[in-house]
Amino acid sequence: MIRLRNISKSYQRPGEGELKVLKDVSFDVERGEFVAIVGSSGSGKSTLMNILGLLDSPDCGEYELAGANVSSLSASELAGIRNSTIGFVFQQFHLLPRTTAIENVELPMVYSNTINGDTRKKAIDALCRVGLEERLTHYSGELSGGQQQRVAIARALINDPDIILADEPTGNLDQDSGRQIMDLFRKLNDAGSTIILITHDPELASQASRRVFIHDGRLSHAEAVMQSDRINMAFVSGSQPQGLSHE
Amino acid sequence: MNRKLLLKNSLRIMFRNKLRTLFMSIGVMIGVGTLIAGQSLGSGAEQQLNQRVNKIFSPGSIMLVSGTLTNADVEAVEQQMEQVVASAARFGGGESEISYQGVNHKAAVFGHTVEGETVWNRSVIEGRYFTNSDMSKTARVALLGHRLSELLFGADGDPIGEEILIASVPFRVIGVLEPAGIDPHGEDRDEDIYIPITTAMRRLNNTEYIGIAKLLVSDLEQVDEDADQVSEILRKEHNIAPGEDEDFAIYSSEFVGRMVVKTNRVLNVYMVAAAGVVLLVAAIVIASIMLVVVRERVAEIGLRKALGATEQNIGFQFLIEVVSVTLVSGLLGVGLGLGAANLVSLFTGMPVIVTTDSIALGLGAAALVGIASGIAPARKAARLDPVEALR
Ligand SMILES: Nc1ncnc2c1ncn2[C@@H]1O[C@H](COP(=O)(O)OP(=O)(O)OP(=O)(O)O)[C@@H](O)[C@H]1O
Ligand SMILES: [Mg+2]
Numbered sequence: 180m181i182r183l184r185n186i187s188k189s190y191q192r193p194g195e196g197e198l199k200v201l202k203d204v205s206f207d208v209e210r211g212e213f214v215a216i217v218g219s220s221g222s223g224k225s226t227l228m229n230i231l232g233l234l235d236s237p238d239c240g241e242y243e244l245a246g247a248n249v250s251s252l253s254a255s256e257l258a259g260i261r262n263s264t265i266g267f268v269f270q271q272f273h274l275l276p277r278t279t280a281i282e283n284v285e286l287p288m289v290y291s292n293t294i295n296g297d298t299r300k301k302a303i304d305a306l307c308r309v310g311l312e313e314r315l316t317h318y319s320g321e322l323s324g325g326q327q328q329r330v331a332i333a334r335a336l337i338n339d340p341d342i343i344l345a346d347e348p349t350g351n352l353d354q355d356s357g358r359q360i361m362d363l364f365r366k367l368n369d370a371g372s373t374i375i376l377i378t379h380d381p382e383l384a385s386q387a388s389r390r391v392f393i394h395d396g397r398l399s400h401a402e403a404v405m406q407s408d409r410i411n412m413a414f415v416s417g418s419q420p421q422g423l424s425h426e
Numbered sequence: 427m428n429r430k431l432l433l434k435n436s437l438r439i440m441f442r443n444k445l446r447t448l449f450m451s452i453g454v455m456i457g458v459g460t461l462i463a464g465q466s467l468g469s470g471a472e473q474q475l476n477q478r479v480n481k482i483f484s485p486g487s488i489m490l491v492s493g494t495l496t497n498a499d500v501e502a503v504e505q506q507m508e509q510v511v512a513s514a515a516r517f518g519g520g521e522s523e524i525s526y527q528g529v530n531h532k533a534a535v536f537g538h539t540v541e542g543e544t545v546w547n548r549s550v551i552e553g554r555y556f557t558n559s560d561m562s563k564t565a566r567v568a569l570l571g572h573r574l575s576e577l578l579f580g581a582d583g584d585p586i587g588e589e590i591l592i593a594s595v596p597f598r599v600i601g602v603l604e605p606a607g608i609d610p611h612g613e614d615r616d617e618d619i620y621i622p623i624t625t626a627m628r629r630l631n632n633t634e635y636i637g638i639a640k641l642l643v644s645d646l647e648q649v650d651e652d653a654d655q656v657s658e659i660l661r662k663e664h665n666i667a668p669g670e671d672e673d674f675a676i677y678s679s680e681f682v683g684r685m686v687v688k689t690n691r692v693l694n695v696y697m698v699a700a701a702g703v704v705l706l707v708a709a710i711v712i713a714s715i716m717l718v719v720v721r722e723r724v725a726e727i728g729l730r731k732a733l734g735a736t737e738q739n740i741g742f743q744f745l746i747e748v749v750s751v752t753l754v755s756g757l758l759g760v761g762l763g764l765g766a767a768n769l770v771s772l773f774t775g776m777p778v779i780v781t782t783d784s785i786a787l788g789l790g791a792a793a794l795v796g797i798a799s800g801i802a803p804a805r806k807a808a809r810l811d812p813v814e815a816l817r
């Protein structure tokens with residue numbers, strides 16, 4: 180599904196020279212996987228997600244998404260893939276203000292070339308999938324944080340994407356709502372969705388079927404995580420992730 | 427792209443910010459309103475002026491004006507130019523005191539010939555016009571404009587056969603003139619009084635000079651050339667050496683028609699220029715408001731891009747938002763302009779002529795303002811980097 184090879188990304192800072200944010204990152208995700216990318220603040224998680232989500236392009240390296248080499252694609256082709264292949268879930272929800280849940284979920288269909296028929300009905304179906312059948316015509320401001328994030332997830336699902344990219348989806352939520360969101364992701368994964376979850380919280384990450392650690396722009400791959408055994412991990416390579424105690 | 431959904435989306439956004447949308451609309455409404463009002467009143471005024479001028483300067487007519495014009499001059503022209511099919515002298519126009527049983531009124535007194543009825547294009551609605559016998563007898567008979575008749579005899583009074591005084595000379599009223607309305611100089615021609623030209627020249631003024639004569643020519647295409655020929659004949663009759671100034675003036679219907687159109691154009695150009703300035707200001711206001719809007723909606727733009735919007739999609743959206751506002755404003759402006767024009771018409775009596783051309787012009791201008799002012803904000807929005815916009 181996803182194949183990253185030797186991806187690097189750096190930012191030019193005037194006066195400070197080059198800031199290397201991603202260093203030689205290689206990474207694969209299979210269809211149907213639920214992968215968590217874990218790392219502390221500033222480690223380069225969002226930068227990686229922007230590249231995975233085709234919002235940004237790497238300085239060098241190869242990125243294959245669903246069999247296509249994306250570095251050769253034009254800006255509008257990339258937009259088309261974002262629309263049909265990727266579903267984004269952001270930490271800040273990013274719902275349109277003063278807009279109903281249904282209309283928010285309809286938004287990706289505005290830019291879809293393949294969707295036709297009743298966009299409203301599709302939006303309602305997606306909202307039902309995330310358990311918001313009671314809040315269809317509520318405005319974004321009339322929803323709790325957890326409900327807003329569920330609207331965002333419904334929006335991410337609406338075009339049947341191959342991958343869901345979620346960057347700190349529970350970062351702005353209390354524990355309960357966060358748990359609901361994670362349950363939802365697991366359910367979606369059980370139903371076949373490929374999910375990449377980005378978080379700084381190793382415990383949250385442990386709910387994924389696989390964890391990958393990012394530290395200072397480098398990835399370290401860990402073996403599959405058992406729910407009961409969160410601390411004992413065998414690192415395939417690289418340094419120990421930050422935030423975990425030494426043993 | 428699902429345009430229906432996007433349009434619904436955009437219109438809702440514009441409708442939500444009512445105050446801001448109002449600020450964007452107001453200039454376009456006023457500008458288009460000015461344009462439409464100007465065009466409608468302008469066309470109306472042109473038509474009205476043309477009608478008034480045509481009453482006197484009917485197509486194919488030439489007017490001779492001179493303090494020393496005599497009947498002999500007019501006869502000479504008629505004899506030498508077979509294309510002159512009719513002519514009629516007119517005398518005077520000076521004001522005199524008119525009285526009837528103690529009611530006094532000042533009115534312009536004109537001396538007319540029998541031919542005047544057709545050549546000057548004004549007959550009677552009551553009674554009879556002058557006859558040859560009135561002319562030869564220098565009869566003391568008079569025709570009244572209907573307003574003057576009302577002033578002297580009241581609205582229901584019957585003036586025919588009554589005796590009135592013109593500058594203390596008794597005259598018998600034999601008819602009421604056709605309504606003529608206000609002339610291009612603003613005089614009410616329905617307060618005029620007509621008497622036989624012979625009576626006016628000999629009895630009242632004791633003069634040989636007729637003042638004005640109107641000629642009708644056969645070929646409407648040749649009026650200017652005919653006017654030149656008339657001028658040459660008159661120069662000979664008045665013994666004017668080459669290079670010397672003429673003591674007469676000649677106006678052709680063609681010449682006057684051109685003058686009318688020209689004056690009206692000038693008026694129209696002012697209105698269009700005023701509307702243009704308003705619309706220009708409106709475009710600048712809209713563009714700056716929209717630039718702020720784009721800045722406010724950075725996160726939305728970033729989100730839309732993440733969800734698959736291309737640069738064109740985003741640019742199109744902002745352009746549509748602006749153009750839909752200006753077009754709706756333009757429509758309201760058309761209504762406003764027509765309302766204003768009709769209001770002016772109500773008070774001034776000026777006719778209003780609405781053409782589809784002027785409405786198309788107004789809406790076209792509104793759309794143009796939208797596109798012109800929307801392009802910069804749309805480009806700015808389209809080029810936003812989604813990564814930065816979403817941060
Ligand atoms: N446009 C940019 N210009 C310069 N530096 C940048 C830019 N974007 C990110 N960085 C830097 O790159 C590093 C990684 O940023 P990134 O946003 O990927 O971190 P993160 O892992 O998502 O952190 P957080 O958990 O706080 O969201 C940071 O040090 C950040 O300051
Ligand atoms: Mg981040």
